[in-house]
Amino acid sequence: MGVSGVPRHWRSLRERYRLLGTYCENCGTSFFPPRKICPKCRRRGRTREVEFSGRGKVFSYTVIHVGSKTFEEYAPYVIGLVELEEGPRVLSQIVDCKPEEVHIGMEVEACFRKLFEQEDGGIISYGFKFRPVDDSWVEYYRKLLADKKVKAART
């Protein structure tokens, strides 16, 4: 059994797991995937690794009904171009919602998922995908705790 794809998987797993990119301190531009040099500043560039927040907006998207063999079991699925709040645009699946719910401008956040599995007992590739942002719990949870305090004060 071959191990094709394993070195490539290993080389990119950190950036896929943590959404790591590059930030240039000279011009303030962020890049994903990571770059060794800043294409804008060239030799004047001062690049360093940066972990992106994972928040962004759907810049564009498409629905895949007939996927390639590796992804066919996910069909229909959404491939989105997500613009991160730090600037770079990344290509990723949009999950945890129905294809018809996705729209341009939709706020999304990174989550950790299986990307694909090699056949015949090969490796499992993990990494980021994006899901709709849902902060509804913040208000709800605050109210729940406040109500509990009121109730406790009464008794």
Next chain:
Amino acid sequence: MRVGIVGYGVYVPRLRIRVEEIAKVWGHDANSYREGLGIEEKSVPSLDEDTATIAVEAARNAMRRAQEVKPSEVGALFVGSESHPYVVKPTAATVAEALGLTPSLTAADTEFACKAATTAVQACLGMVKAGYIRYGISIGADTAQGAPRDALEYTAAAGGAAYVIGAGEGVIAEVEATYSYTQDVPDFWRRDGASYPRHAGRFTGEPAYFEHVINCTKGLLEKTGTSPTDYDYVVFHQPNSKFPLKAARELGFEEKKLHPGLLVNRLGNTYSGSSLIGLAAVLDVASPGERILLTSYGSGAGSDSFSIRVTEAIEAKRELAPPVIYYLDKREYIDYSTYARFRRLFKER
């Protein structure tokens, strides 16, 4: 010095299947399962979710709450599960990498049916107390397997909980004492290469679950010189709603102390996640000074009990990540055919 929980977090996949939907397929009486097991629905992982992805999501929530903890200060990470994606290749290394904790830490997968992660909590407590590490993380996560048509199929669910263990001011819940109880009991097992676990039916009750949960809890009460009235909440491993209720009754805990952490009716049995998600639901609402008794259970068989006291530090931290109720409420129902596809029950050409 206070040693205990400095952060906690959970994750539950959003798909659900109802008891009726499973019963319909096998010609079972849904009511008898609903009432017999005390379960309405269970969580189901998406095609792209497994124990590693659940563990990462739960651990990221835990690290959000453990806001003072720097990744470089975490010296150990354990993932307790009986559904690790690989037989050989640690889930813990993937999770540590995804959290940015590598390379200066120790990591391992632990296995003891449904109590693999509470044992890892004890390991973290020990290492923190001994001064070997500053912080340790223990995660219980599973995508539980139950063979089609087996009674387990109604409850085997997916979810996880993560606990950051440490010492000092940041402790939101101090672990006052822990006690364990272990014996060789053949109540539930899965051989290497087998897809589904096997269990000894009714045998899983008295000599297995109750023998260990009750005696372990009694052992902790004795060790600490406390009684059920000293605790405000009690959390037990919850393979169904009936077992923990019966254990609480036999031990003399008021039923209302069990309810805040009893989630199996809406969640199913998340195996290694089960009692630890229950504890998280209690931490979501508990007040400083309140005491919690937690007893896990793992088939084969053993229990770990913990006496936990909530501190003032909880107030500033618990709103930093979603509460358990958020995950219980955020759900999408699927039918059995979708479930079968997601669980890969169909043989492909």
